[in-house]
Amino acid sequence: MAxxxxxxxxxxxxxxxxxxxxxFDPRGRRMGGFAFILNRLTGIGLVLYLYLHLVVLSxxxxxxxxxxxxxxxxxxxxFLALDVLLLVGMLIHGLNGIRVGLIGLGLVASRQRAxxxxxxxxxxxxxxxxxxxxxxxx
Amino acid sequence: xxxxASDGRRTARFRVxxxxxxxxxxxxxxxxxxxxxxxxxxxxxxEIRRDKDPSLTLRHSCFHASCGTCGMRxxxxxxxxxxxxxxxxxxxxxxxxxxLPIVSDLVxxxxxxxxxxxxxxxxxxxxxxxxxxxxxxxxxAYTRYEDCIECGICLSACPIAGSDPLYVGPAxxxxxxxxxxxxxxxxxxxxxxxxxxxQAVWRCHVAWECSEACPSGVDPxxxxxxxxxxxxxxxxxxxxxxxxxx
Numbered sequence: 001m002a003x004x005x006x007x008x009x010x011x012x013x014x015x016x017x018x019x020x021x022x023x024f025d026p027r028g029r030r031m032g033g034f035a036f037i038l039n040r041l042t043g044i045g046l047v048l049y050l051y052l053h054l055v056v057l058s059x060x061x062x063x064x065x066x067x068x069x070x071x072x073x074x075x076x077x078x079f080l081a082l083d084v085l086l087l088v089g090m091l092i093h094g095l096n097g098i099r100v101g102l103i104g105l106g107l108v109a110s111r112q113r114a115x116x117x118x119x120x121x122x123x124x125x126x127x128x129x130x131x132x133x134x135x136x137x138x
Numbered sequence: 139x140x141x142x143a144s145d146g147r148r149t150a151r152f153r154v155x156x157x158x159x160x161x162x163x164x165x166x167x168x169x170x171x172x173x174x175x176x177x178x179x180x181x182x183x184x185e186i187r188r189d190k191d192p193s194l195t196l197r198h199s200c201f202h203a204s205c206g207t208c209g210m211r212x213x214x215x216x217x218x219x220x221x222x223x224x225x226x227x228x229x230x231x232x233x234x235x236x237x238l239p240i241v242s243d244l245v246x247x248x249x250x251x252x253x254x255x256x257x258x259x260x261x262x263x264x265x266x267x268x269x270x271x272x273x274x275x276x277x278x279a280y281t282r283y284e285d286c287i288e289c290g291i292c293l294s295a296c297p298i299a300g301s302d303p304l305y306v307g308p309a310x311x312x313x314x315x316x317x318x319x320x321x322x323x324x325x326x327x328x329x330x331x332x333x334x335x336x337q338a339v340w341r342c343h344v345a346w347e348c349s350e351a352c353p354s355g356v357d358p359x360x361x362x363x364x365x366x367x368x369x370x371x372x373x374x375x376x377x378x379x380x381x382x383x384x
C-alpha cells in the first residue's frame with residue numbers, strides 16, 4: 001500500500017482487545033455486525049468444505065467400489081442436509097460479498113441495511129428451492 | 139426487577155466491571171439501583187459511586203452527549219452512558235470500551251485513540267471570527283464529520299480494531315476525510331495518500347458498526363468508503379501520469 005502511517009504502537013494489550021474471537025461475539029452487534037459475523041462463519045465453512053471436497057475426490061483414486069460406497073452415503077438424508085447447508089453458506093457469502101464490495105467503495109452505502117435484508121431474502125428463497133430440489137431428487 | 143412503585147420507580151441490578159491497576163483479572167460487582175423511566179446509566183453509576191461504593195472509577199462531564207467522556211459498553215453495546223436510558227432492563231451490565239487500555243473500572247486510556255488522530259493533523263482554521271449570516275450550500279455534508287466528539291466509541295465497536303491493534307480506526311479516517319472534503323486551504327493529496335494504507339482504509343471490513351454506534355451521527359464507515367474511492371482515483375492519476383494529487 002502507498003501510505004506512510006507506519007504505526008508501531010498498538011491500541012491496547014492483547015488481553016484488553018476483543019481479538020479475533022470478538023469477530024464472532026454477537027452481543028450488542030447491529031445488522032452490519034451480524035453480516036460481518038455471517039460472512040466470516042460462511043467463509044470458514046466454505047474453506048473447510050473445499051478441503052472436504054478434495055478428500056471426497058481422492059476416493060476416485062481408490063477405485064469404483066470405494067466411489068460407489070461414497071455415493072450411497074452422499075445420497076443419505078443427513079448428507080443431503082449438509083448439501084443444503086453448503087448451498088446456504090455459498091449464497092450468504094456470495095451475495096453478502098457483493099454487498100460488501102459495493103458499500104466498501106461507497107456505492108449505495110446508505111442502503112447497506114436494506115441491501116442486506118434484500119440479498120438475504122433472495123438467499124433464503126433460493127436456498128428453499130434448492131433444498132426442495134435436493135431432497136426431491138431432481 | 140421489582141414491581142414499579144406508584145411514581146414509576148423500580149429497582150434495577152447494575153453489574154459493573156471492576157479492575158484496578160495491578161489487578162490480574164476483572165470482576166463484576168452488583169448493585170441495586172432505584173431507577174425511573176428517564177434514569178440513564180450514568181445516573182445509576184453516579185448514584186453507586188455516591189451512595190454505595192466511592193471506589194468506583196468512571197469518567198464523565200457534561201451529562202448531555204457533548205463532551206464524549208462517558209463512552210462505555212452497556213449490555214454489550216457501545217454508547218454514551220449519559221444518554222443511554224436504563225429503560226425496562228432488569229439488569230444492566232456496564233463495561234469499559236473495548237480495544238483501549240483499561241485504566242480503572244470503567245475508564246480507558248484515550249492516548250492511543252488520540253495518537254490515531256494525530257497524523258491527520260486536523261486543522262481548525264476559521265475563515266472569520268464571526269458566524270456568517272448565510273451558510274454555504276452543502277455545508278451539512280461537511281458538518282457531519284465536524285460533529286465527532288472523539289469519544290472513541292467507534293474504535294470500541296469496530297471488530298477489526300479488536301483484532302488488529304495497529305489499525306488507525308474509523309475516527310481517524312473520518313477526520314482525514316473531513317480534511318479532504320473541505321481542505322480549508324490545505325493540500326488534500328497527502329492526506330489521501332496517508333490513508334491509502336493497509337493500516338487505514340484497506341483494513342476496514344465493512345461491518346458498519348462504527349457508523350451505527352456513533353452517538354454524534356458521524357458516519358465513519360461512509361468516510362472510509364469515500365476515502366477508498368479517493369485513494370483509488372489518486373492511484374489511477376499517478377499510474378496514468380496525470381498528477382499525484384488526490
